[in-house]
Amino acid sequence: MLRPEQMSKVSVAGSQRVLGDVIEAIHDLELVHLSDYDGNIEGFDNGDPIEGADEAAEKLVTVRSLKSILDVSEADAGPTRIVTDDALEEELEEIRVEANELDDRRGELEDELRDVEERIDEVEPFADLGVDLDLLRGYDTLQVAVGEGDEAGVRAALEASERVDAYEVYAGDDTLGVFVYPEGDDETALDDALVGVDFTRIEVPDAEDSPGAYVEELRHERETVESELESVDAELEEFRLEHAGFLLAAEEKLAIDVQKAEVPLQFASTERAFVAEGWIPTDEYDAFDEAVRSSVGEHAAVEEIERADYEPSGHGHHAPTDDGSAVDAEAATDGGTSAEFDESDSPPVVQNNPGPVKPFESLTEVINRPKYTELDPTVILFLTFPAFYGFMIGDLGYGILYTTLGYWLYSSFDSDMITKLGGVAMWAGGFTALFGVLYGEVFGLHLITDYIWEPIVGLGDAPLKKGLHVGAFAELWLAVSLVFGIAHLTIGYVFGLVNETRSHGLKAAITESGGQMLLMLGVGAWLFSSHMQSDGGPRPELLYSVVDLVPGITGGLPPVVGIVGLVAALTGLVLVTIGEGAAGFLESPTYALVNTVSYTRIAAVLLAKAGMAYVVNLLVFGAYDVDLTNEAAQSHGYEPYTVEYFFGLFSTDITHETHFMLFSGPEAHQAEYYSVLFDGLIHMGWGGVLAGVLVLVVGHALVLGLGVTSAGLQALRLEYVEFFNKFYEGGGEKYNPFGYTRNYTTED
Amino acid sequence: MPAITPKSAAALSVGLAALAAGYAERGIGSAAVGAIAEDQDLFGTGLILTVLPETLVILALVVVFVVPSAF
Numbered sequence: 001m002l003r004p005e006q007m008s009k010v011s012v013a014g015s016q017r018v019l020g021d022v023i024e025a026i027h028d029l030e031l032v033h034l035s036d037y038d039g040n041i042e043g044f045d046n047g048d049p050i051e052g053a054d055e056a057a058e059k060l061v062t063v064r065s066l067k068s069i070l071d072v073s074e075a076d077a078g079p080t081r082i083v084t085d086d087a088l089e090e091e092l093e094e095i096r097v098e099a100n101e102l103d104d105r106r107g108e109l110e111d112e113l114r115d116v117e118e119r120i121d122e123v124e125p126f127a128d129l130g131v132d133l134d135l136l137r138g139y140d141t142l143q144v145a146v147g148e149g150d151e152a153g154v155r156a157a158l159e160a161s162e163r164v165d166a167y168e169v170y171a172g173d174d175t176l177g178v179f180v181y182p183e184g185d186d187e188t189a190l191d192d193a194l195v196g197v198d199f200t201r202i203e204v205p206d207a208e209d210s211p212g213a214y215v216e217e218l219r220h221e222r223e224t225v226e227s228e229l230e231s232v233d234a235e236l237e238e239f240r241l242e243h244a245g246f247l248l249a250a251e252e253k254l255a256i257d258v259q260k261a262e263v264p265l266q267f268a269s270t271e272r273a274f275v276a277e278g279w280i281p282t283d284e285y286d287a288f289d290e291a292v293r294s295s296v297g298e299h300a301a302v303e304e305i306e307r308a309d310y311e312p313s314g315h316g317h318h319a320p321t322d323d324g325s326a327v328d329a330e331a332a333t334d335g336g337t338s339a340e341f342d343e344s345d346s347p348p349v350v351q352n353n354p355g356p357v358k359p360f361e362s363l364t365e366v367i368n369r370p371k372y373t374e375l376d377p378t379v380i381l382f383l384t385f386p387a388f389y390g391f392m393i394g395d396l397g398y399g400i401l402y403t404t405l406g407y408w409l410y411s412s413f414d415s416d417m418i419t420k421l422g423g424v425a426m427w428a429g430g431f432t433a434l435f436g437v438l439y440g441e442v443f444g445l446h447l448i449t450d451y452i453w454e455p456i457v458g459l460g461d462a463p464l465k466k467g468l469h470v471g472a473f474a475e476l477w478l479a480v481s482l483v484f485g486i487a488h489l490t491i492g493y494v495f496g497l498v499n500e501t502r503s504h505g506l507k508a509a510i511t512e513s514g515g516q517m518l519l520m521l522g523v524g525a526w527l528f529s530s531h532m533q534s535d536g537g538p539r540p541e542l543l544y545s546v547v548d549l550v551p552g553i554t555g556g557l558p559p560v561v562g563i564v565g566l567v568a569a570l571t572g573l574v575l576v577t578i579g580e581g582a583a584g585f586l587e588s589p590t591y592a593l594v595n596t597v598s599y600t601r602i603a604a605v606l607l608a609k610a611g612m613a614y615v616v617n618l619l620v621f622g623a624y625d626v627d628l629t630n631e632a633a634q635s636h637g638y639e640p641y642t643v644e645y646f647f648g649l650f651s652t653d654i655t656h657e658t659h660f661m662l663f664s665g666p667e668a669h670q671a672e673y674y675s676v677l678f679d680g681l682i683h684m685g686w687g688g689v690l691a692g693v694l695v696l697v698v699g700h701a702l703v704l705g706l707g708v709t710s711a712g713l714q715a716l717r718l719e720y721v722e723f724f725n726k727f728y729e730g731g732g733e734k735y736n737p738f739g740y741t742r743n744y745t746t747e748d
Numbered sequence: 749m750p751a752i753t754p755k756s757a758a759a760l761s762v763g764l765a766a767l768a769a770g771y772a773e774r775g776i777g778s779a780a781v782g783a784i785a786e787d788q789d790l791f792g793t794g795l796i797l798t799v800l801p802e803t804l805v806i807l808a809l810v811v812v813f814v815v816p817s818a819f
Contacts, residue, residue, distance in 0.1 A: 367792040478813065540813045597810050598803050717799045720792065 001354065002375045004732070007308045007347035008282040009035075012292060013275045014300030020050065022276070023260050025295035030739025031288060034278040035342040037268040047264030047274055056261060059088065060254040062096060067247050069103050070240040078245030080746045083253040092250060095243050102236050109229040116222045123218065125202055126211035128172035133211055136177065136204045143180045143190040149199030151176055161193035175202075249744040256740045263738065268341065277341045278738070279348055282307055308347035312373035312503045347372045349732030357382040359423025362416075367720060368730025373502065375495050377728060384488060384723075385424070385715055390431025392605045392711040394466065395613065397443035398704055399433025402426075428712070438464045443700055444613030445621075445660060460643035461654075466610040467603075472652040473645075475542035477603040483546055485599030486524045488718070492726030493517035499727050508579070513726065515575030515584075516591040522569025523592040530555055531562025549649050595722050601714050609707060616699030620692045621660040622680020624669040628655050633673035758812040765808030772801035 010032070012022055026032050039046055066072075126133060129146065136144050151171050158167045163183045170177040176199070182189035207214055268275045280288055289302050349372050351361045360381040370376045390399070406425025409418055436442065440449030440462030449462040467474030496513030528547045533539060533556065544556040569592060576584040576591065617623075626633055628640045644651045658677070661669070665683035666676045681692030752760070780794030 366795070475813075542813065594803065594807070598806055600809060601802070601806050604806070604809060713799065714802075716795070717802070720796050721799065 001352065001357070001379050003310055003352060004370065004372055004376060005350040005352040006282040006310075007033075007279045007350075007372070008285050009277060009279055009305040009308065009345075009347070010285065010288060011275060011277045011303050011305050011341075012300050013273065013303075014296065015273055016269070016271070018296040018299040019047075019264065019274055021296045022292060022300055023050075023263055025291050026276075027256075027260055027263075027739050029288060029291050030737050030741070031280045031284050032278040032738050033280065033348045033735050034263070034266050034276065034738050035345050036266050037275075037277070038342050039268075040340065041268060044268035044270060044275065047267040047269035049264060050261040053258060053261035056254050056257040059092065060251065060258055062092065063247055063251045063254060066095060066099050067251065069099055070236065070244070070247070072240060072244045072247050074248070076240070076244030077248050077744050080742070080744055081245070081249050083246075083249050083745055088250055088253070091246060095247070099236075099239065102232060102239060106229065106232045106236065109225055109232060113222065113225045113229060116218055116225060119205075120215060120218045120222065122202075122205050123207070123211050123215050125172070125175040126204070127215045129170060129175045129177050129211070130172060131170060131177055131211075133204060133207050133209065133214075141181060143182060143187075144204075145178045145180075145190055145194065145199075145201055146204060147176060147178075147199050147201040148174055149176055149197065153197045154178060154194065154199055157193050157197045161189065163189040164193055245744070252740075252742060252744045256742075256745075259738075259740060275341070277305070277345075279308070279735075280737075281350060308372060310373055310502075312371075346733055348735035350735045351376055351378060353378050353382075356427075359420040359427070360385065362420035363424060363716070363719070367724060367728065369732040369734060370728070370730055371732045374499055374729060374732070375727070377495060377724065380491055380495075380723070381719055382427070385719060386427040386431040388484075388602060388715040388718065389428040389711050390433075390435040392602055392715065393432045393609055393707050394435035394439045394464075394606070395441045395443065396433050396436030396448060397441075397700075398707060399429050399431070399436050401704060402429030402432055402707075405429070435464075438462065439466055441466075441613075444610070444617045444703075445662070460641065461645065463645060463647055465645065466606055468607065468610045468614055469656070469658050470652060470654070472545070472650075474603070474607060476545045476650065477606055478600055479543050479546035481600045481602040482524070482527070482543070482596055484602060485596040485718075485722070486520065488599070488723055489520055489595055489726065490517065492723045493520070496727035499729075511575045511579030515572045515577075515579055516726070518568045518572030519576060519588060519592045520572075520596060522565040522567070522572055524596060525557065525565030526562045526569065527565075529557040529559060529562030529565060531559040531566070533559075545650075549646065551649075598722055599718060601718070605711050605714050609703065609711065612703045612706070613700070616695065616703065617660055618678050618680075619699070620681050620696045621662055622666060622676065622678045622683055623658055623660045624666070624674045624676045626657045626659070627673055627675075628657060630673040632671065636671070636673070638673070761811055762805065762808045765805045769801040769804040772804075773798055776801070 012026075014022055037044070037046055125148070126136070126146065136146060151169060154176060155169055158164050158169070158178070158180065163186045164180050165183045166181040168179045170179075178190065178194075180190040180193070209217075264274065266276070285304055292300055292302050349369050351364070351370070353361060353376070357379050360378045363381050363385065364370065364376070364378045393399070393402075403426050406422045406427075406429050409422030409425060411422070413419055413422070437448055440446050440453050442448060446462070453459045453462050461470075465473040467477055493513050493516060497509045497517070500509035500513050527539065528543060530537075530544075547557055548554050572591075573585070573588055576588055580587070626638055628634070628638050630638075638657075640653060640655045642651055642653050661676075661680050661683065666679045669676055681688040681695060684692075777798050780790075780798050783790045784794050
């Protein structure tokens, strides 16, 4: 649970003759995470790809390009099929020829269309101008310019130019035609006159017709090309539907062929023999041995070289296998030298958690996969995250919605990540509902309190309160959050101690994790003790509310606990300073208190969420407050009373009560001892009821959504920042077994 | 008579701390999103770095409770 699945390093050695069969067997098994041979053993080179690898890779490229030409997607897959080499050869060629032809035709038509459109763009301004094209060019003495620009500006410029003898400007909607008769033989008169005026020149195209008729002709041509293009597209679509299934299957088959053909690159090979090494889960070794033997009999030697130990250790210290038949790794692979198959080889990590904990692996992976030698904190996430979340939201209605949402994510998506997220949401929702029952709330209304806890169980109120109306609870939850923090952090430090001891020895573990833990626990103990607390002391009294829950303790832990705590904290400070030097000393306040205090966000979010739900309900239903100490109220049967919460552990006096007006409107609560906080939309006529329903739905949807981002993210932050930082490194290698999960093809 | 009551001072301290935390997260958040765009695996690290300044608000909240007349 705290460890990943145990991995064994296995090797297969055999003659090149059985190479293909061995690869088949391993590939079908899909269990071996192959190590890369790094070429350091004398006499052994990296193997060559099996014959046909290039050819298969080439075909794979063809298939993929066809897929992209035809725009084939996974949704087009037909039933799974067998793709034989012959079929691949012939059918692929046919499809390629036809698809390329269609694609070429489409390309040509697209070019043609672009060409026509360009010409239309060119001539359109002249159609707008209304002057025949042959009248715009070919003059000896006249200078002509056509373009887009500011007519008044052009006229003014021509008027002002001394080199222009006479001019005429024709204007269409957007286009200007400028004719100029220059003074003498001045060839640049028009050009110079137009410098500095807002005028963009357009070349006059080479055509004889009237531009209007020409544009008409071009538009007709465009329509023809467009309809041809449509018919080619339709043909391509039909072609795609016909062959998509085959292409997907062919791609899969070829990908598998290439994968198998290229895998010898990872093997150590001589001319006649090969050695492959890889990791498999230890439990699967027998299946692996069996599979290779049944495939090639005694022509290949299968061995379990080592069982990866959870102790981090330098290279070369391989633990012997369980049965005592320790096999020397070096001897097995290279027959005597000390070179290794793969110098930087570490076992891949398969997290090994029981079913209910599995979904939380996704949360661990957000940070990183644990290293093989590291404790896997997923189970602690499972134990704390939903509890934190449920405690903060605590509402049966929201809890059921979260669970439903989680189930939907869990059941209707293929992605592993989303499925796991759904699992996490279901757990979080479950705890939200559980705490909701304890708080007696459904969508912020105290329905469970009113209909179950008070009349059926016979309690004075729900067993727990959020603290919005019973202030004592707000203070209690703040103090409780600190205790949660101390407990959670202690687990983190213990993990840190274990990890550090394994990787850097006991001394490093004690001066780093141990010192920090002593500092945190010492300051924590002092905080809850009554040391130095005479005459009001440095601590707010509310801290004691949580220790007073323990039977037999009132007014905090005894001073002696505080003194012991201070001594422990000082010891911790010394250890931290030894372990981490000045940086550790400077950071000591963080270790001592800041991390712990960070957990008060739990109480803060609890209150904030309760407040938001309360406001929504207040707007919709309205509420009134009763002053129980008021004499008039007492004559109507109200009285201050004491409630035993926590099933008797914690009691507090109630002098005010707030009730939502679910069934009776504000007119029923006009007596002087009532104070109506808000009349409630549903008591304001039909318009009010409509607005009320809207506010109710939108408001609670908002609280539900913000619950994910506030409670969810805050709880995650506590896990990632406060908890994980105490011990977690991560960086384990992903288990990626040699094989292929077939989607579109079958083998027989 | 002080210029502001203890309760308003407490509210101000939490509000200002929240403002500061938000300002700090603004820069970290945009940098984190940039990093995640480059490499999806940095999501976890980005998340951690982004939420770090939030502790400021929590510490301000504690101050409110340590100054007794504020609550």
